[in-house]
Every structure is written in structure tokens, then in C-alpha cells.
């Protein structure tokens with residue numbers, strides 16, 4: 043067991059995130075949740091790809107695997123299958139998890155592997171200079187869409203829910219209490235649990251879309267998010283899916299048991 047403070051790798055400070063970036067808020071929430079759950083640092087494995095949020099594993103004292111861009115989920119899947127007793131979390135940006143790694147995201151949801159995926163969606167590729175990603179809303183400005191994004195965006199929660207994830211939730215960095223509750227539930231959920239956290243990248247996305255500075259970004263989340271059941275909008279927050287379905291390893295073990303019975307019947311061995 044460790045305290046929230048002990049989950050933070052203070053020997054890695056100072057971190058590289060810009061002031062006003064939402065990543066630190068999510069990292070703090072994650073450390074508090076892990077401490078509340080009473081998990082030991084050697085019971086938790088964080089996997090990441092590349093990106094500003096993908097640096098999160100460097101700042102945590104748990105075990106970690108820092109992989110290539112878009113590949114946090116395959117690594118997490120392998121680790122979970124190798125040792126199902128571990129609590130495995132894949133931390134990804136929207137570019138990492140939903141654009142270059144989008145195929146892994148839908149297949150992890152379909153497979154229903156028992157892990158927690160947290161996508162910090164800042165609506166752009168923060169680390170490489172603010173290019174548009176698969177979640178950049180149509181019409182919004184980025185460094186690669188200076189006149190506005192001509193493509194439509196993914197609603198990540200809907201994509202992951204349609205692919206079969208039994209737990210899907212969304213919060214923003216403004217709604218910290220909700221975020222912590224959802225991350226905690228997701229970690230406790232058996233099966234593929236997905237939490238999207240809408241977050242601010244004031245350096246690129248905010249500046250280019252005239253939401254200038256961290257405070258304005260926070261006000262934007264406060265004013266544009268709608269609690270589930272309290273209205274419509276592109277940023278509905280709360281628990282969107284919570285179902286109980288057998289996860290991948292349960293189904294795999296059941297099939298193995300059946301195969302053993304069949305083999306015995308067919309061969310007499």
C-alpha cells in the first residue's frame with residue numbers, strides 16, 4: 043500500500059508539462075484513487091504509448107511499460123494475460139489511444155480484456171505541436187487545420203460502447219470528484235473499462251481556438267459539459283455504460299475446460 047503522494051515519482055520532477063495543462067489534474071486523481079483502493083505499487087502496472095499524457099508513467103512509482111505510439115493497449119493486454127492478478131491501466135492521449143491506436147482500442151473493447159483504459163482527450167496532438175487528431179471537433183482550428191478541421195470527430199465513448207466495452211464513462215478535468223469516482227469504479231470493474239477525460243491543452247488547442255489560458259479552458263469545460271440525464275450535447279459526462287458480461291480470460295478458461303472435456307471424450311484420454 044502507498045499514499046497518494048508515494049504514487050508520485052518525485053525523483054522525476056520537475057515534469058515536462060506546460061503550466062495549465064490538464065494532465066497533472068488527471069495524474070493527481072489517479073494517485074489518490076490508487077491510494078484509496080489500497081493497492082501496492084507492485085500490484086499495479088501502467089502502460090503508455092507516446093505523447094504528453096503518455097509521459098504519465100514516468101511520474102508514477104508503480105511498475106510501468108512505456109511503449110511506442112498507439113501501442114499501450116497491446117502491451118497492457120499481454121501483461122494482464124500473463125499475470126491476471128495485476129491491476130493494469132493503459133494511459134493514452136486521444137492521438138495515441140484513438141487515432142494511431144484506434145484499432146487497438148476497438149478490439150480491446152470487443153475482446154473485453156480486464157483492464158482500465160484512460161484516454162485524456164485534449165482534442166489534438168499536444169506533444170508534436172498541436173496537429174488535429176481523430177477527436178478534434180469538426181471546424182476547430184489546429185496547426186494542421188488552420189482554417190478549421192474538415193473532418194468529423196469521433197465520439198470516443200460511443201465508439202468504445204459500440205465495440206462492446208462493459209464500462210464506459212466520461213469526465214472533464216473541471217469535474218475532479220466525478221473523475222475520481224469514475225476512475226475508481228473503472229479499476230474495480232471486471233472487464234474492459236474505459237474512461238475518457240476531456241482535458242485542456244492551452245498551449246495549442248486552447249490558443250488556436252480562442253479559449254486562451256488555463257482558466258478559460260476550465261470555464262469552457264464547466265459550461266459545455268452536461269451531466270448524464272440532464273440534457274443533450276457533445277460533452278455528456280457521467281457513467282454511460284455499466285454492464286456485467288464475461289471478460290476475455292473467463293471465456294478463454296471456459297473454452298479450455300470444454301476443450302479438455304471434448305478431448306477426453308473423443309480420444310478416451
Ligand SMILES: Cc1ncc(C[n+]2csc(CCOP(=O)(O)OP(=O)(O)O)c2C)c(N)n1
Nearest residue numbers: 093094095111135136137138166167168169
Ligand atoms: C508511429 C509514430 N508516429 C508519430 C509519432 C510522433 N508523435 C509523437 S507524440 C504524437 C502525438 C501525441 O498526441 P496524443 O496522443 O493526443 O497525446 P498528447 O501529446 O496530446 O497528450 C505523435 C504524432 C511517433 N512517435 N510514432
Ligand code: SF4
Nearest residue numbers: 059060063094168243
Ligand atoms: S503541449 Fe498541451 S498537452 Fe502537452 S504539456 Fe503542453 S498543454 Fe499539456
